[in-house]
Amino acid sequence: MHSVKRLCLAHFWVAFAFFAAACAIGTWQMWVRSPLGASVGTPGQYYMLVTAHGVALAFVLTTFFIMGFGYFVATTALDRQLPGKAWAWGAYWLAVVGVVVAFAPIMNGQASVLYTFYPPLTGSAWFYIGLVLLVVASWIWAVLMMVAMTAWKRENPGRPVPLAMFATVANAVMWLWTTVGVAVQLLFQVIPAALGLVHTIDVGLSRTLFSWTLHAIVYFWLIPAYIAFYTMVPRAAGGRLYSDTMGRLTFILFLVYSLPVGLHHLLMDPEHGNATKFIQVVLTAFVSVPTLLTIFTITASLEIAGRLRGGRGPFGWIATLPWDRPMVLATGLSFVMLGFGGFGGLINMGYGMNAMVHNTSWVTAHFHLIFGGSVVIMYFAICYEIWPRLTGREHPTLSLLRLQLWSWFVGMMVMTLPWHWLGLQGQWRRVANFNYADPIIAGWGPWVIVSLIGGIILLASALLFLRNLAVLHRGAVLAVARPLYAIAVHPPQRVPAVLNSFGLWNVLVLVLMLVAYGLPIAQFLIEPSPSAIVHRMR
Amino acid sequence: MSDSHETPSIDRRLLDQPWRFWSTVAVAGTLLGGIILGALIIPVVQGRSAGLDAYTAICRALGILPGSPAQPQPSDRVQRTPVSQVVWTSELLHILARADPARGRTKALESCAACHGETGIAVAPDVPHLAGQSGPAIYKQLSDYRTGSRAHDLMAGIARALDETALADIAAYYAGRPMRNPNPATLAPAPAEIITLVELGDPRRGIPPCASCHRAGSGGPIETPVLAEQRDEYFIQQINLYASGQRRNDLYARMRTIAAQLTPSEIAGLAAYYRAGFR
Ligand code: HEM
Numbered sequence: 051m052h053s054v055k056r057l058c059l060a061h062f063w064v065a066f067a068f069f070a071a072a073c074a075i076g077t078w079q080m081w082v083r084s085p086l087g088a089s090v091g092t093p094g095q096y097y098m099l100v101t102a103h104g105v106a107l108a109f110v111l112t113t114f115f116i117m118g119f120g121y122f123v124a125t126t127a128l129d130r131q132l133p134g135k136a137w138a139w140g141a142y143w144l145a146v147v148g149v150v151v152a153f154a155p156i157m158n159g160q161a162s163v164l165y166t167f168y169p170p171l172t173g174s175a176w177f178y179i180g181l182v183l184l185v186v187a188s189w190i191w192a193v194l195m196m197v198a199m200t201a202w203k204r205e206n207p208g209r210p211v212p213l214a215m216f217a218t219v220a221n222a223v224m225w226l227w228t229t230v231g232v233a234v235q236l237l238f239q240v241i242p243a244a245l246g247l248v249h250t251i252d253v254g255l256s257r258t259l260f261s262w263t264l265h266a267i268v269y270f271w272l273i274p275a276y277i278a279f280y281t282m283v284p285r286a287a288g289g290r291l292y293s294d295t296m297g298r299l300t301f302i303l304f305l306v307y308s309l310p311v312g313l314h315h316l317l318m319d320p321e322h323g324n325a326t327k328f329i330q331v332v333l334t335a336f337v338s339v340p341t342l343l344t345i346f347t348i349t350a351s352l353e354i355a356g357r358l359r360g361g362r363g364p365f366g367w368i369a370t371l372p373w374d375r376p377m378v379l380a381t382g383l384s385f386v387m388l389g390f391g392g393f394g395g396l397i398n399m400g401y402g403m404n405a406m407v408h409n410t411s412w413v414t415a416h417f418h419l420i421f422g423g424s425v426v427i428m429y430f431a432i433c434y435e436i437w438p439r440l441t442g443r444e445h446p447t448l449s450l451l452r453l454q455l456w457s458w459f460v461g462m463m464v465m466t467l468p469w470h471w472l473g474l475q476g477q478w479r480r481v482a483n484f485n486y487a488d489p490i491i492a493g494w495g496p497w498v499i500v501s502l503i504g505g506i507i508l509l510a511s512a513l514l515f516l517r518n519l520a521v522l523h524r525g526a527v528l529a530v531a532r533p534l535y536a537i538a539v540h541p542p543q544r545v546p547a548v549l550n551s552f553g554l555w556n557v558l559v560l561v562l563m564l565v566a567y568g569l570p571i572a573q574f575l576i577e578p579s580p581s582a583i584v585h586r587m588r
Numbered sequence: 589m590s591d592s593h594e595t596p597s598i599d600r601r602l603l604d605q606p607w608r609f610w611s612t613v614a615v616a617g618t619l620l621g622g623i624i625l626g627a628l629i630i631p632v633v634q635g636r637s638a639g640l641d642a643y644t645a646i647c648r649a650l651g652i653l654p655g656s657p658a659q660p661q662p663s664d665r666v667q668r669t670p671v672s673q674v675v676w677t678s679e680l681l682h683i684l685a686r687a688d689p690a691r692g693r694t695k696a697l698e699s700c701a702a703c704h705g706e707t708g709i710a711v712a713p714d715v716p717h718l719a720g721q722s723g724p725a726i727y728k729q730l731s732d733y734r735t736g737s738r739a740h741d742l743m744a745g746i747a748r749a750l751d752e753t754a755l756a757d758i759a760a761y762y763a764g765r766p767m768r769n770p771n772p773a774t775l776a777p778a779p780a781e782i783i784t785l786v787e788l789g790d791p792r793r794g795i796p797p798c799a800s801c802h803r804a805g806s807g808g809p810i811e812t813p814v815l816a817e818q819r820d821e822y823f824i825q826q827i828n829l830y831a832s833g834q835r836r837n838d839l840y841a842r843m844r845t846i847a848a849q850l851t852p853s854e855i856a857g858l859a860a861y862y863r864a865g866f867r
């Protein structure tokens with residue numbers, strides 16, 4: 051483990067402390083939105099806490115988890131020391147300071163602008179400055195990942211980079227591209243507005259820059275789950291990875307196609323022409339390819355495992371899989387949620403259907419299911435897998451781990467399925483309280499209460515998760531060393547250079563971004579649109 | 589992220605060649621396909637059924653010309669009748685930001701103090717207090733008097749005699765007088781339904797909370813006036829003018845819509861609520 055244990059644990063505990071607190075806030079939100087909490091809290095408090103919930107989960111949980119996981123992979127998959135460990139600790143403290151600086155104004159009610167910022171509304175400049183610090187810290191992490199891989203390649207000329215590390219670096223490279231949009235938006239538009247240096251803000255440009263980040267950031271959050279699918283699940287199931295090449299292609303496709311597609315979040319916005327939206331929707335269709343590749347490859351890998359364990363017939367191998375192992379169970383549950391969520395995603399992607407669900411609860415339900423559900427459940431499984439390696443102690447029992455994964459799955463389904471349904475009926479997202487006296491809205495009440503029950507199950511599950519990890523810090527059962535990463539059916543001896551490095555792919559990303567975002571951004575500079583007056587929250 | 593430090597042999601490089609070639613072709617192909625379909629074929633076909641020539645349709649699809657390639661008319665041909673001539677451009681905001689309160693004070697003493705008081709505390713009950721009123725609100729109302737968007741014989745004449753910078757200067761002067769805020773110590777106890785209107789509104793009648801715009805820092809429209817410590821006579825009069833449509837210079841009819849829903853007792857209660865706490 052080359053002594054990054056404390057570094058990884060420090061990252062993970064920040065991530066999960068914010069995660070648990072945010073789940074409690076989320077449940078409160080659901081209560082306030084339901085008929086049961088109609089007189090609880092003011093809209094001001096609601097938006098303050100939605101901002102806290104969104105920022106904690108979308109920015110803090112994810113960034114800290116991914117950084118910690120990256121350090122773990124860089125030392126275990128490459129089996130060498132982490133280069134620049136002092137930098138890694140520096141980045142950690144920078145990120146912690148950033149989070150404190152961002153959360154102080156949120157909890158003070160001075161930054162209730164939601165995690166997507168919503169210009170021309172602006173909150174305290176400290177909120178944005180704190181987030182910039184967090185992003186800068188993650189940049190340091192991204193560079194360290196690339197340095198670690200390059201150093202390994204120098205020591206192992208011609209050999210394929212282990213898949214887990216290749217994927218981690220793909221994510222780091224993608225993250226550097228991804229954050230350009232939001233960084234430009236914050237540094238040149240939002241922070242000057244928040245500081246009072248400018249009085250107007252070009253909202254169209256601002257939304258366009260944010261959309262640059264908005265899709266790829268979701269894949270940044272998702273890739274750890276896919277790393278687990280490819281490199282941990284086959285081994286946990288007792289089998290082998292069906293194809294290492296498929297894995298490399300998947301992560302490369304994520305890098306290439308996650309970025310030039312963000313305009314699909316602006317399909318209802320007036321500032322872009324139909325053709326530029328269309329081009330990005332076509333490219334969006336291609337980001338489903340890596341997910342389909344993954345479903346295929348992982349199912350094939352699981353089938354290998356199931357048949358090795360004696361499964362027969364077209365479906366018999368499913369029953370023989372070791373479902374009692376957390377990693378395997380989490381994968382099964384994750385795939386079910388991915389199925390429902392992926393179907394919802396196809397609807398969001400279609401221009402006409404998107405028009406019907408735009409800005410409704412459908413959207414919030416969708417990303418809770420696919421991100422809070424299928425992705426976060428894999429974060430849990432990853433932690434259950436690596437915590438014994440970090441603390442040197444074994445889980446005293448697996449049944450509480452299974453209970454936690456099942457309850458997260460059940461809670462997420464119970465919460466999000468009715469939430470989708472409400473969206474289809476036109477329930478707005480980001481609304482603090484509904485007038486249940488209105489006969490049309492009255493019919494929504496029971497469904498929101500069902501969602502609230504789902505939220506309570508999720509909160510209980512989140513607390514159980516913390517407990518399951520915490521016991522490993524003082525338990526008596528010592529961990530036995532066992533291999534973590536899966537071996538491929540045909541372990542690659544060498545792979546084409548394009549599947550072992552990112553030079554060509556960066557060039558292609560550049561070309562795609564120039565075409566996809568060139569005109570949409572340039573139009574604001576060629577013919578500036580009427581700017582909106584900055585609305586300061588102070 | 590390149591392999592420069594590896595020394596790939598000739599045949600290894602040959603082996604890699606097709607990978608490079610075909611991945612570039614695949615990515616370029618999807619991109620080109622998207623462009624041809626989205627920027628060429630679809631707009632031309634859509635434009636034909638909308639009676640547009642190919643060039644116009646393509647320009648519209650790319651966002652270079654306004655309008656949709658699938659619709660004959662840009663939808664904004666309709667005649668607009670603005671309720672106010674004030675447009676919050678960044679130039680205007682700069683004029684307001686650069687205004688000079690000292691010059692404003694001289695002019696205010698000359699032509700406003702007789703009615704609105706030297707410091708903005710008015711004497712007569714139907715004259716509004718201006719002390720601590722927001723600068724953009726004062727500016728907007730003066731401009732509206734000047735252009736006739738808000739009708740009042742006296743104020744129209746007075747505002748027409750002033751130029752743009754004078755308006756900004758005077759606005760800055762009165763806005764700079766001590767800020768008003770309801771003073772909790774002297775706040776009259778308000779009935780619960782009035783507090784509810786202020787804090788939560790009444791969704792049943794489509795009334796948003798007054799505080800969602802009229803409280804400092806709430807993020808309401810820039811021209812939202814400060815109501816705290818305003819005279820109740822003036823307050824009631826203005827709500828009634830909005831309700832009857834005699835005052836119609838509020839953008840998007842924001843206040844007309846709200847005022848028309850309020851009952852006389854609510855108006856009186858709100859006026860008392862906002863008057864409270866005057867020093
Ligand atoms: C106990 C579990 C949870 C509950 C009860 C819950 C509930 C909610 C509710 C009610 C909203 C506000 C929706 C609106 O106003 O339209 C919300 C927003 C949000 N949730 Fe959750 N949530 C939970 C867990 C999660 C998880 C695990 C994630 C991601 C990892 C997440 C990410 C978000 C984000 C990013 C927003 C911001 C949406 C916005 O700004 O509009 N939530 N959540």
Ligand SMILES: [Cu+2]
Nearest residue numbers: 264265314315
């Ligand atoms: Cu997206």
